[in-house]
Structures are given as C-alpha cells and as structure tokens.
Amino acid sequence: MSTVKDIKKIFPDIPDRISGLGELAYNLWWSWHTEARMLFKMLSRTDWKVSVHNPVKMLHEAGKDVMDAASKDPKFLRHYDAVMAKFNAGINTDSGWFRSNVAAHEILPVAYFSAEYGLHHSLPFYAGGLGFLAGDFLKECSDLGVPMVAVGFMYPGGYVRQRVTPDGWQEGESEVVDRENAPIRRVLDDKGEPLSVKIPFIRPPVYAEVWKVHVGRVSLYLMDTDLDINDPWNRGISARLYIGGPEQRLRQEIVLGIGGAEILNTLGIRHSILHLNEGHPAFAILERIRERVEAGQDFEKASAEVRATTIFTTHTPVPAGHDVFPFSLMEKYFHDYWPALGLDRDGFMQMGMSPENPAAGFNMTAFAMRMSEYRNAVSRRHGEVTRRMWRSLWPGVSEEDIPVASVTNGIHIPTWIEPRIQLLLNKYMDMDWLNEQDVPETWKLIEDIPDEEIWKTHYWLKMKLIIRIRERARQRWLRDSADPRIILASGVLLDPNALTLGFARRFAAYKRASLILHNIDRLRKLLNDPWRPVQIIFAGKAHPEDEPGKHLLQQVFVAAKDASFGGHIAFVEDYDEQLAQYLVHGVDVWLNNPLPPLEACGTSGMKASLNGVPNLSILDGWWIEGFNGKNGWAFGGDGGEDGDRRDSEAIYDILEKELVPLYYTVDDDGIPHGWVRVMKEAMISTAPRFSARRMVKEYVGKFYGNILKSGGQP
Numbered sequence: 017m018s019t020v021k022d023i024k025k026i027f028p029d030i031p032d033r034i035s036g037l038g039e040l041a042y043n044l045w046w047s048w049h050t051e052a053r054m055l056f057k058m059l060s061r062t063d064w065k066v067s068v069h070n071p072v073k074m075l076h077e078a079g080k081d082v083m084d085a086a087s088k089d090p091k092f093l094r095h096y097d098a099v100m101a102k103f104n105a106g107i108n109t110d111s112g113w114f115r116s117n118v119a120a121h122e123i124l125p126v127a128y129f130s131a132e133y134g135l136h137h138s139l140p141f142y143a144g145g146l147g148f149l150a151g152d153f154l155k156e157c158s159d160l161g162v163p164m165v166a167v168g169f170m171y172p173g174g175y176v177r178q179r180v181t182p183d184g185w186q187e188g189e190s191e192v193v194d195r196e197n198a199p200i201r202r203v204l205d206d207k208g209e210p211l212s213v214k215i216p217f218i219r220p221p222v223y224a225e226v227w228k229v230h231v232g233r234v235s236l237y238l239m240d241t242d243l244d245i246n247d248p249w250n251r252g253i254s255a256r257l258y259i260g261g262p263e264q265r266l267r268q269e270i271v272l273g274i275g276g277a278e279i280l281n282t283l284g285i286r287h288s289i290l291h292l293n294e295g296h297p298a299f300a301i302l303e304r305i306r307e308r309v310e311a312g313q314d315f316e317k318a319s320a321e322v323r324a325t326t327i328f329t330t331h332t333p334v335p336a337g338h339d340v341f342p343f344s345l346m347e348k349y350f351h352d353y354w355p356a357l358g359l360d361r362d363g364f365m366q367m368g369m370s371p372e373n374p375a376a377g378f379n380m381t382a383f384a385m386r387m388s389e390y391r392n393a394v395s396r397r398h399g400e401v402t403r404r405m406w407r408s409l410w411p412g413v414s415e416e417d418i419p420v421a422s423v424t425n426g427i428h429i430p431t432w433i434e435p436r437i438q439l440l441l442n443k444y445m446d447m448d449w450l451n452e453q454d455v456p457e458t459w460k461l462i463e464d465i466p467d468e469e470i471w472k473t474h475y476w477l478k479m480k481l482i483i484r485i486r487e488r489a490r491q492r493w494l495r496d497s498a499d500p501r502i503i504l505a506s507g508v509l510l511d512p513n514a515l516t517l518g519f520a521r522r523f524a525a526y527k528r529a530s531l532i533l534h535n536i537d538r539l540r541k542l543l544n545d546p547w548r549p550v551q552i553i554f555a556g557k558a559h560p561e562d563e564p565g566k567h568l569l570q571q572v573f574v575a576a577k578d579a580s581f582g583g584h585i586a587f588v589e590d591y592d593e594q595l596a597q598y599l600v601h602g603v604d605v606w607l608n609n610p611l612p613p614l615e616a617c618g619t620s621g622m623k624a625s626l627n628g629v630p631n632l633s634i635l636d637g638w639w640i641e642g643f644n645g646k647n648g649w650a651f652g653g654d655g656g657e658d659g660d661r662r663d664s665e666a667i668y669d670i671l672e673k674e675l676v677p678l679y680y681t682v683d684d685d686g687i688p689h690g691w692v693r694v695m696k697e698a699m700i701s702t703a704p705r706f707s708a709r710r711m712v713k714e715y716v717g718k719f720y721g722n723i724l725k726s727g728g729q730p
C-alpha cells in the first residue's frame with residue numbers, strides 16, 4: 017500500500033545514464049562494499065569529504081555539473097556499471113545461504129525489534145554496543161539472505177555532539193537529524209502523504225510517522241513521533257535514546273513494541289518469528305497475543321502460540337539495564353489493554369513480576385523471559401551469569417538446566433575490516449575469502465603474508481589515525497578558538513612511533529575508564545620512558561544523565577591535559593562510528609578493563625583484533641572465549657576485594673614485562689617480528705569465530721530453524 021517518493025523527484029539533477037546512484041545512495045549496501053564507496057568518492061572527492069561520507073547529502077549538494085561530467089566519463093561509467101551490476105544482483109534475489117541451507121521455499125520474514133541501530137555515522141540512532149550489534153545483525157542477515165524486517169526509532173534529536181569544557185566536564189550539544197539529507201526515506205500512504213499510524217491504546221493518542229532504511233535486502237522501519245499533530249510530551253517520545261523518567265520511558269517502550277507491531281500491520285507485513293533485541297521492545301509480544309485473542313483464541317492458546325515463535329536476547333547483567341515499571345504506571349497505560357487479552361489485572365501484572373522481588377513492579381526482562389520460548393545471552397560467561405540471575409523464574413531447575421542459551425556476539429566483517437587490510441588479504445588469500453569468512457582455515461593463509469607488509473600497512477593506518485586526530489583538533493581550534501589545554505589534550509602531541517593503546521567506549525562506571533590511572537606515578541614512568549614511550553588514546557561519551565560516568569571522563573581528561581604526561585594521554589571528543597573505525601584500525605593495542613562479570617560480551621575488541629590490533633583485556637565477556645595465549649594479553653577476571661588495585665597492577669606488569677619489550681624489539685630490517693606474530697595470531701584466531709556470519713548462522717541453527725521446522729508460521 018505504501019510507497020516511498022520517486023528517486024527522480026528527490027534527485028532531479030542525476031542524468032539517466034547514472035540514475036542508479038540515487039537508489040544506491042539510499043541503500044546502506046554501499047557502506048559495506050568498498051567498490052561502492054569508491055564510486056561515490058570518484059564522483060567528487062571534495063563533496064564526498066564535505067558530506068562526511070553520506071551519499072544522499074552528497075548527491076543533493078554536488079550539483080549538476082559534477083553529475084553531467086561523470087555521466088560522460090568512461091572511467092567513471094565502467095566503475096558505475098560494475099558496481100550497479102553487483103548491487104542489483106545482490107539485492108534483487110532471494111538466493112543465498114539461508115535459501116540453500118534452511119528454507120528452500122519462501123517464508124514470512126523474521127521481525128526484529130530493537131531500540132537502537134548502529135549502522136553508519138550518518139544515522140545516529142545508537143548509544144553503543146547494543147546498537148552496533150543490531151546493525152551488524154541486519155547487515156549479515158542481508159548477506160546470508162535471512163528474510164527479515166526490522167523495527168526501531170528514528171531519534172530526531174538523537175545526536176548529542178560531545179564537547180568537553182577546559183576543566184573536563186562533558187557538555188552535550190544536541191543536533192537535530194537532517195532527515196532529508198540522511199539515507200532514510202519517508203514512507204507514504206496511498207495518497208502520497210506521509211504515512212501516519214496511531215499507536216493503539218495510548219491516550220491521549222500518539223501518532224508516528226515511518227521512515228524506511230534499506231540495509232541491503234533487509235528493510236528497517238523507524239518510527240518518528242516528532243510531529244505537529246502530537247502534543248510536546250508525545251513529540252518527545254522518540255526524541256532521544258533512553259530518556260529519563262519512568263513514565264516517558266514506559267511510553268517510549270509502548271510505542272516501540274505496540275506501535276512497532278501496529279506499523280508492520282499497517283504496512284501489510286506479516287512475520288513468522290519475533291526476535292526481541294533486549295527487553296525494551298518486549299510489549300510487541302502483547303500485540304501478537306491480542307491479535308489472536310481478537311480473532312477468537314483464548315489467552316492460553318494465543319500466548320502459547322506466540323511464545324513458541326518468540327526469541328529474546330538479553331544483553332546486560334547490569335541492573336540498570338533492566339527496566340522495571342511501577343504497577344501504578346502500568347495500570348494507567350494498560351487498564352484497557354488487559355481485558356483485550358482476556359486477562360484481569362493480576363493475571364496481566366504476573367507476567368512481569370520478578371519472583372525475587374515481585375513488589376518492585378513490572379520487570380521487562382522477567383516478562384520477556386517468560387513469554388519467549390527461546391532466550392539467549394550474548395557470550396558463554398554472560399550465559400552463566402544470566403542463568404544465575406534469573407534462576408528464580410525456574411524454581412526447582414538446576415542452574416545449568418535453566419533454559420537460557422548463549423550465542424556469542426560477532427561483528428560484520430565487511431563493515432569493520434579496513435580497506436587496506438582487505439586489499440592485503442585479497443592479495444594473499446583465496447579471492448573468495450569473504451564468502452568463507454567463518455571457516456577458520458580461510459584465515460590461516462594470513463601466515464603467508466610477509467611481516468613487512470603487515471607492519472607497513474599497520475603503520476600507515478596508525479599515521480592515518482594520528483593525522484585524523486590532528487585534523488579534528490585543528491577544526492576545533494579554528495572553529496571555536498577552544499582553550500589551548502583542550503587542543504593539547506586532544507592528541508596533537510601524539511607520536512606515531514610510540515606504542516599506542518586505545519580505550520574507547522561509553523563512559524559507564526563498570527567499564528572503569530580511569531583504571532589505568534590508578535597508580536599515577538607508575539603510569540607516568542611507563543609513558544614517559546624516553547626510549548620506549550607509551551601513549552594512550554581515550555574516547556567515549558557518558559550518558560547525558562550519568563553523573564558518575566561524567567566524573568570518570570573528567571578524571572581521564574584531567575590526565576590528558578596534565579603536562580607531566582608529556583602529551584602521551586589524549587582524549588578525543590565525540591566518539592562515534594567513524595572515529596571508532598579509525599581507532600580500531602590504527603592503534604597498536606586495544607585495552608579493555610571492565611569490572612567482571614559485567615561486560616556481557618563487548619565487540620570493539622573484536623573489531624580491533626580483526627585488523628591486527630591485539631587486545632590487552634580482562635578475562636570477561638568474549639575475551640574468555642577469544643584469548644588463546646598467543647593473540648593478545650589477558651589478566652584478572654575473578655573480581656573480589658581490592659579489584660581496582662589488583663587489575664591496574666596487572667596491566668602495568670604486562671605492559672612493563674611483556675608488551676613494551678616485545679613492541680620495541682626490532683630486527684635489522686626494522687620490523688618487530690615478534691609483535692607481528694601476535695598481530696597475525698589475533699586476526700587468524702578471532703576473525704572467523706567472532707564474525708557476525710558465525711553468529712547469525714548460530715541464531716538460525718538454534719532458534720529460527722527450529723521454529724520453522726516445527727511449522728511455526730502464525
């Protein structure tokens with residue numbers, strides 16, 4: 017029923033000969049195919065840069081002359097034809113691994129619900145790891161041909177540009193997403209007007225408009241409540257990720273789950289399986305039950321059917337990550353809803369009671385755990401922690417038998433591999449290596465790459481990172497005449513020849529960003545060694561309402577501007593997907609030291625490892641599975657008393673005794689062969705196992721496939 021606006025009307029200046037550029041710009045497929053990125057760059061290097069690698073913005077701004085010239089340039093046209101052929105062949109097909117191995121016939125798609133998606137920096141609809149996991153998941157489902165439709169929020173005020181004051185306090189400048197220049201398109205109704213959907217059961221009514229993102233073959237629908245027709249309180253529902261205040265948060269989750277289900281219905285999209293990425297969208301379960309009850313089933317039968325086709329993935333052992341809503345609020349919003357399910361108040365509330373603390377309110381995780389047949393944590397250790405955490409839901413069942421599986425997260429390799437590294441692999445590995453990326457043997461061929469080539473490539477990437485950091489500092493200096501201490505702290509004194517540690521993630525307390533500052537004197541000695549200097553690059557945002565997180569950031573910033581460290585500590589503002597790419601490609605070591613067992617999995621370390629940047633990490637999350645004694649360094653992991661002191665000392669010890677000597681032991685040819693050995697081992701051992709390909713195949717094998725086999729079509 018609904019359509020999106022004709023591409024020709026959006027980009028009237030594109031000549032017919034290259035009109036496919038418009039369609040390509042609106043499909044994020046371009047972002048994980050090097051040759052497609054190259055195509056936009058070839059069109060106009062300057063506009064590509066000015067648009068910050070956003071092809072929609074670029075096509076709007078490049079101008080007719082640029083387009084006309086390109087449409088007559090044989091070299092551009094050859095490249096264009098090759099990319100479009102690959103794009104069309106990849107998009108307009110049902111074939112692929114899923115078709116060949118799981119379901120030979122057409123099936124209804126899986127509906128994937130998530131509060132955030134990290135797909136590209138031009139779509140700032142993410143806060144951190146949860147979002148990138150969801151984004152990588154969709155891209156891999158597209159690559160493998162898993163039929164999928166996804167639902168989430170378009171956060172129009174989603175982007176908070178991070179600025180730090182001279183004394184290290186994080187301030188946010190909220191930037192409104194420029195909807196017309198982002199790779200998203202408004203979904204229109206039959207009359208060509210923006211499709212507007214009324215969220216069922218909320219009063220006064222809330223309306224949402226819908227934006228569509230093409231993620232290869234997967235469609236992602238994003239809801240937007242920032243509409244004139246909504247009153248300000250309702251407009252704010254989708255303004256920002258994880259807004260404060262329980263009531264607004266509840267309303268946000270109602271819109272995500274119940275509204276999301278309504279949007280799929282309005283669009284006429286039926287689904288076979290519901291996959292909930294974290295508890296935020298779990299109310300979608302209710303809508304699926306309500307529809308069946310409305311069609312005449314009783315609650316028992318309807319909920320059993322829904323449960324049998326629902327998967328719930330839990331992502332965090334941190335208590336604040338699990339929403340619990342007071343019963344009074346639940347009553348306010350759901351008193352009309354439970355009769356529609358054929359339930360009374362108690363029956364309804366019981367679905368969300370945590371047996372350990374039933375009076376606390378409606379617990380979204382307990383609810384999702386109860387109402388999904390398939391549940392999983394996101395690493396082996398997180399599986400153990402989750403089973404212990406939720407054992408009260410299964411009284412009498414021993415801990416190992418609690419029905420919560422684990423599927424360790426993975427990263428989308430074409431998104432996170434650096435193009436130069438990719439070229440190097442093309443040269444030494446079988447040309448089809450990307451198709452065989454989850455086969456360990458594929459990666460063993462890295463052994464054959466001469467150390468010198470790996471080292472030179474890495475050095476080039478490190479230079480690129482440092483140049484990029486200087487460029488950001490220059491812009492900040494130019495634009496704001498920022499306090500010189502801010503400029504000095506932001507990495508202008510970094511030395512490309514010094515051993516460089518990277519630490520970039522959200523500034524949440526459990527991630528302990530300031531741990532390495534625990535013994536300042538010992539650290540100062542390490543960093544300032546005149547012959548074997550070490551430097552650390554920090555980046556990351558604190559949640560705008562997280563005071564302890566902001567204090568941690570301030571501690572790091574104060575160290576970065578402290579002259580006694582000689583510029584060996586840098587804090588780079590405004591961590592986002594693009595900066596993450598530079599960092600995981602360009603530092604020498606990726607540092608991670610959360611408080612165990614609170615890191616459910618972690619994925620930035622996988623991105624680093626894939627690019628030959630070994631991890632120095634605490635034994636928690638994925639690193640328990642990933643560390644093999646040769647591919648990086650590990651410490652701690654058992655928690656206990658005085659953990660900060662012990663863990664920080666373990667880091668200093670490893671740096672002083674192992675890491676620094678190995679890095680600076682260079683042979684006559686100028687190459688640190690021992691170090692390159694670790695780099696190669698990091699790539700070989702982690703790339704296949706921690707790929708999104710392995711992960712999605714595991715989800716299909718353990719869950720989707722089972723549901724389809726048992727005839728689980730609704």
Ligand SMILES: *Cc1c(COP(=O)(O)O)cnc(C)c1O
Binds near residue numbers: 143145148522593617
């Ligand atoms: C990968 C990624 C994350 C998640 O990494 P963690 O290791 O889980 O902290 C967060 N933010 C960005 C920008 C990322 O690219």
